Amino acid sequence: MATIPSLTIRGQFGDYGGRYVPETVIPALEELEEAYAGLADDTAFQDELDVLLDRYVGRPTPIYHAARLSAEIGGAQMYLKREDLAHTGAHKINNALGQALLAKRIGRTRIIAETGAGQHGVATAAACAMLGLECIVYMGEVDVHRQTLNVFRMKLLGATVIPVMSGSRTLKDAINETIRDWVTNVETTHYIIGSVVGPHPYPTIVRDLQSIIGREAREQCLAQFGRLPDVVVACVGGGSNAIGIFHPFVDDTEVRLVGVEAAGHGIESGEHAATLVAGTPGTLHGAKSYLLQDGDGQIYEPHSISAGLDYPGVGPEHSYLKDLGRAEYVGVTDEQALEGFQHLCRTEGIIPALEPAHAMYHAAQLASALPQDQIVLINLSGRGDKDMTIVAEGLGVEL
Amino acid sequence: MSGPIQGHRLAATFAQTKAENRAALITFATVGYPTPADTADVVRALLAGGSDVVELGIPFSDPLADGATIQHASQIALEQGTTLKMAFDVVRDLRAEGVETPLVFMGYYNPFLHYGLERVVTEAGEIGLDGFIVPDLPPEEGQEFGTLARSHDLDLIPLLAPTSTESRIQANVQAGSGFVYCVSLTGVTGAREQLSATLPDFLGRVREHTDLPLAVGFGVSRPEHVATIAQLAEGVVSASALINVLDDTPAARRYAALTDLVREMREATAHGQ
Numbered sequence: 213m214a215t216i217p218s219l220t221i222r223g224q225f226g227d228y229g230g231r232y233v234p235e236t237v238i239p240a241l242e243e244l245e246e247a248y249a250g251l252a253d254d255t256a257f258q259d260e261l262d263v264l265l266d267r268y269v270g271r272p273t274p275i276y277h278a279a280r281l282s283a284e285i286g287g288a289q290m291y292l293k294r295e296d297l298a299h300t301g302a303h304k305i306n307n308a309l310g311q312a313l314l315a316k317r318i319g320r321t322r323i324i325a326e327t328g329a330g331q332h333g334v335a336t337a338a339a340c341a342m343l344g345l346e347c348i349v350y351m352g353e354v355d356v357h358r359q360t361l362n363v364f365r366m367k368l369l370g371a372t373v374i375p376v377m378s379g380s381r382t383l384k385d386a387i388n389e390t391i392r393d394w395v396t397n398v399e400t401t402h403y404i405i406g407s408v409v410g411p412h413p414y415p416t417i418v419r420d421l422q423s424i425i426g427r428e429a430r431e432q433c434l435a436q437f438g439r440l441p442d443v444v445v446a447c448v449g450g451g452s453n454a455i456g457i458f459h460p461f462v463d464d465t466e467v468r469l470v471g472v473e474a475a476g477h478g479i480e481s482g483e484h485a486a487t488l489v490a491g492t493p494g495t496l497h498g499a500k501s502y503l504l505q506d507g508d509g510q511i512y513e514p515h516s517i518s519a520g521l522d523y524p525g526v527g528p529e530h531s532y533l534k535d536l537g538r539a540e541y542v543g544v545t546d547e548q549a550l551e552g553f554q555h556l557c558r559t560e561g562i563i564p565a566l567e568p569a570h571a572m573y574h575a576a577q578l579a580s581a582l583p584q585d586q587i588v589l590i591n592l593s594g595r596g597d598k599d600m601t602i603v604a605e606g607l608g609v610e611l
Numbered sequence: 612m613s614g615p616i617q618g619h620r621l622a623a624t625f626a627q628t629k630a631e632n633r634a635a636l637i638t639f640a641t642v643g644y645p646t647p648a649d650t651a652d653v654v655r656a657l658l659a660g661g662s663d664v665v666e667l668g669i670p671f672s673d674p675l676a677d678g679a680t681i682q683h684a685s686q687i688a689l690e691q692g693t694t695l696k697m698a699f700d701v702v703r704d705l706r707a708e709g710v711e712t713p714l715v716f717m718g719y720y721n722p723f724l725h726y727g728l729e730r731v732v733t734e735a736g737e738i739g740l741d742g743f744i745v746p747d748l749p750p751e752e753g754q755e756f757g758t759l760a761r762s763h764d765l766d767l768i769p770l771l772a773p774t775s776t777e778s779r780i781q782a783n784v785q786a787g788s789g790f791v792y793c794v795s796l797t798g799v800t801g802a803r804e805q806l807s808a809t810l811p812d813f814l815g816r817v818r819e820h821t822d823l824p825l826a827v828g829f830g831v832s833r834p835e836h837v838a839t840i841a842q843l844a845e846g847v848v849s850a851s852a853l854i855n856v857l858d859d860t861p862a863a864r865r866y867a868a869l870t871d872l873v874r875e876m877r878e879a880t881a882h883g884q
Contacts, residue, residue, distance in 0.1 A: 232720055232747045234676040236772035236797055238779060378682050379672070388675045395676065396798040398774060494721045495747070496673060508694045509725025510672040 224412070226535060228528035231411040233391070233498040240398045245413040247318045261313055265424065268342065269299045269309065272428045275436070275589065281559040281576070288442065288582035290575060292592040293429045293457060296564065302594030303425060303453045304335035308404055310421035312339040315402035322346045322401040326390040328355055328383035328449075329519035330362025331565075331594060332406030337371035347371040350390045352382040355519060362598060380513045383523050387497050407450025408527030411498030415527050422456025429589060430460045441589040443468045443578055447571040448488065448541065449521035451530045453593035458539060468540075471530060472574045474516030475543030485514035487526040488534050488541040501528040517546035517606060518566035520594075544570040550606050552576065553596070565594035566602065620713040620741045621766055621789040624663050625824040625845055633880040634841040635663035637826055638873055639717070639850030641684040642667050642701060643693025645857055645865075650701050653857070656866035658712055660873025666744065666850065667698050669718030676719075676746040678801025680851035680858075695722050699734055706739040715768065715789075717744040720752075728756050732763045742766030742789045750786035757786055766790075773797050773813045777820075784821035790846055793817060795829045802832035802852045806839055814843050838879040849876060 224230055231241060251257050265271040274297070278290045295303040308325075315323055323345050327333030333349040340347035349366055353375040356363055366373050379385035387410075394403045408415045408422070426444075433441050444461055446454035448471040461467045476484035484490065491502040496511055504524040505511050516522040533539035544552070549566055552573030556564050564572060568591065575590045582588070596603070604611050628635040638660075640653040650667075657665050670685035670693050677685070695718075702714055716735070723731050723745070735743075742765050748756065750769065757767045766789030771780055774797055784791055793814060796807040807813075807830070814825055826846025831837065833852070840847045853869060860868040 230752050231749060232752055233749070234746050234772070234794075235749055235770050235779070235783065236676075236774050236794060238749055239774045239776050242776075378679070379686065384673060388673050391675045392678075392799045398797060494725055495719075496721065497675070498747070503721075505721070505725060507725075509722035510689060511721075512672075 225415070225529045225532035228493070228500050228531040229412055229415055230500050231498060232495040232500065233411045234395055236395045237398050241411055241413065243318065248314065248413055248417055251314070257313065257317060261310055264309055265306070269305050270297060271424065273297050275429055275432045278560050281556065282579065284559055285576050285580050287584065288579040288586035288588045289584065290579055291441065291587060291589045292562070293425060293589060295425060295453065295591060295593045296562070296595035300331070300335045300338050301597065302331045302335065302565065303422060303456060304332045304406060305338065306424055306456070307406070307418050307421045307452060308332065308335035309339045311402070311404040311417065312336070312343050312345060315345065315404070316343060318402070320400065320402035322348070322397065323404055324348045324350070324390050324393050324401055325404045326350050326383065326386040326406060328352070328386065328522060329598060330355070330359040330366065331520060331598065333366050333371065333373070334362055334369065336404050337366045337369035340371065341369045348393070349373050350376050350386045350393070352376045352380070352386045354381040355383065355386070358519060359598065382513065384511065391497070407452040408455045408529060409450045409497055409499060409525055415499065415529055418452055419455045419459060419529060422452050423459045425453065425456035425591060426458060426460035429457060433587070433589065437587060440464055440467050441587040442582070443470060443588045445470045445472060445571050445575040445578065445588060446591040447472045447521060447567045447593065448526060448530060449474070449485065449523045449567065450525070451527035453591050455527060455529055457591040458533070462538060469533070469538065470574065470578065471539055471541040472571045473541055473543050474518055474521035474570060475545045476515040476517070478545055479543055483515040484543065485516040485521050485523060486543040487524065488530060489543045493531065496525045499528045501531045502526050502534070517549060517602060518570065520565065520567040521570065542574055544573050546606065548573045550603065553603065562592070563596035564592055565596045566599045568593045619764070620711065621664065624713050625790060628663055629845065632882050634844060634882065635824070635826065635846040636661065636837070636873070636877050636880050637664040637666060637828070637846055637848040638662040638853055639666045639668055639848070641670060641681065641688055641854065642698040643670055643688030643691055644684040644854070645687070647688070647691055647693050647697055650697070651704055652866060653869065654701065654705060656869040657853070657873055658710065660870040661877035662712065662873055664713045664715065666715050666717040666848070667701065668850070669695055669698055669716055669722055671719040671722055674719060676799055678799040678851060680802065680854050681800050684854050695726050699738055702740050703738040713741040715742040715744060715766070716740060720745050720748045723756070728759050732759045732765055735765055736763035740765065742768055744768045744770065744792055746770055750782050753786065761788070768792050770794060771817055773807065773809055777816070780817055780820050784817070784823060788823070790824040790826050791817060791821060792848065793825050793827045793844065795827050795831070798829065800829055800851055802855060803830035806830060806836055811843055834875040834879040837876045841880045841882055847876070847880065
């Protein structure tokens with residue numbers, strides 16, 4: 213395979229990415245880009261972040277051999293990158309903490325963020341509490357009711373949670389409302405976006421902050437096996453945990469990269485969130501990327517059992533990797549994700565979040581067809597405590 | 612049917628209002644609101660009040676630069692199946708009636724992109740549209756659309772904000788044509804009580820870089836606002852306040868009330884008061 217061309221061309225990933233936002237916030241994006249570029253040589257910033265990642269987040273997270281699961285499947289060896297062990301229970305803290313530090317560095321004391329399931333909101337609220345920053349989280353009214361525990365957690369951590377009543381009252385509307393707040397308060401406020409989406413430089417910043425997942429995993433594989441994994445699998449909503457683990461492997465062309473999207477009730481049902489599998493390119497939330505859109509270019513409401521994957525867009529770098537053929541993307545249904553979820557619980561004593569349960573299901577399918585000496589690395593991006601009521605409902609259990 | 616000044620209607624209108632020593636009044640209707648069948652009548656009511664330019668808002672599912680009023684109007688319009696094609700039909704009908712007032716589309720980029728940029732400008736040129744305002748298409752992303760629009764004598768109207776730096780002001784005015792849409796405040800669309808105090812300073816900074824007419828919008832809801840802006844700029848845009856009239860007036864009196872407010876605003880456009 214030929215060398216991959218440079219992934220970042222003036223904020224674009226091939227034809228994807230860019231800065232499709234109102235003029236009002238563009239100077240702030242330029243300022244952010246400049247401040248971020250300055251951090252490359254700022255060892256004091258990097259040291260501060262490294263110490264917090266070590267002592268506050270609990271990094272590095274281990275890779276764990278799911279031996280019983282692998283034996284039951286009878287194929288390749290499955291290894292889990294344990295992001296579920298990170299502080300606040302998911303990989304989201306890697307980005308929230310780095311951006312909160314960056315906000316402090318550029319003199320912004322008011323932080324805004326959107327959240328769907330609440331994991332990014334909780335991570336941002338925790339980082340802001342620890343750094344002494346004001347934190348406002350926008351959350352679709354539908355999600356506020358679906359995720360009452362995470363709303364309470366954010367409030368305990370000192371954040372203000374604002375229910376969003378516009379549009380479909382879910383994640384995409386929460387992002388719209390956060391951008392509206394930013395357009396209005398741009399001079400005092402930093403927007404901590406929760407995934408590798410949004411206008412340049414956000415997809416790059418979030419990618420870089422989440423790449424610690426893949427850098428650690430790559431080193432851990434080399435140290436433990438003396439070689440790289442054969443396949444890396446991660447779930448994709450906006451795509452931050454997937455880019456985080458994929459990115460350090462992109463130039464290792466012998467490593468197969470597989471992104472797993474939410475196929476909801478099935479692609480053919482139209483009720484899914486499989487943007488890369490079934491969408492088409494367009495512009496949403498500041499970037500050009502694959503989208504779920506109708507024949508008039510209107511964005512339609514996705515469906516997934518997992519609130520963290522329930523998003524009609526996807527990070528532009530994933531669109532680029534898809535078109536290049538460097539990564540492949542597949543869909544896993546609600547029902548299949550519940551199967552992957554239960555399988556991991558029973559064989560390994562680990563309760564995953566519903567998002568990586570999608571990746572677990574597909575990884576098991578892949579592993580079963582591969583020889584036993586092959587290695588499949590799965591990003592276990594979060595823990596499942598937040599999903600107990602949804603899983604119980606999905607399994608028809610009354611709590 | 613093409614009028615004799617198609618492609619230059621905006622320039623001709625601003626020349627005309629300048630000769631009359633007043634600002635141009637630019638008004639707004641969301642296509643498909645209150646219902647798709649009402650759109651042409653809403654525009655006729657805006658024209659009857661003396662609008663110099665009318666913006667036709669193309670509804671989008673995710674209007675991130677808009678406040679509650681236009682968000683709501685867009686959502687209602689989409690729920691009733693409004694499409695970009697309907698907006699073209701409205702313009703075609705109005706031109707067939709002999710309306711020569713400049714008409715521009717104001718909408719987010721994705722519906723245009725999805726329709727096909729080439730197809731958008733070709734149809735727009737054929738039916739006698741005059742230009743586009745695309746709030747999420749800054750000049751660095753808008754080169755292709757701008758070039759296509761110009762090739763059909765259509766204006767891609769640049770937007771500037773109080774936060775725009777000198778270099779961004781320059782880049783925006785060089786890429787655009789027709790007039791410069793100056794966003795009066797740091798925020799989203801919507802009626803407000805007062806205008807921003809920093810407006811004169813902002814307009815002064817813009818004027819250093821362009822001879823295009825400047826029009827001020829966002830938050831312009833009353834004839835007094837129009838009168839204030841008419842002392843500072845060549846154009847005044849009012850949008851959300853007009854939708855509020857449609858919402859707040861019983862259906863039978865709706866168009867008359869809209870025409871009345873537009874007329875009051877139009878009477879406040881004189882320069883040099």
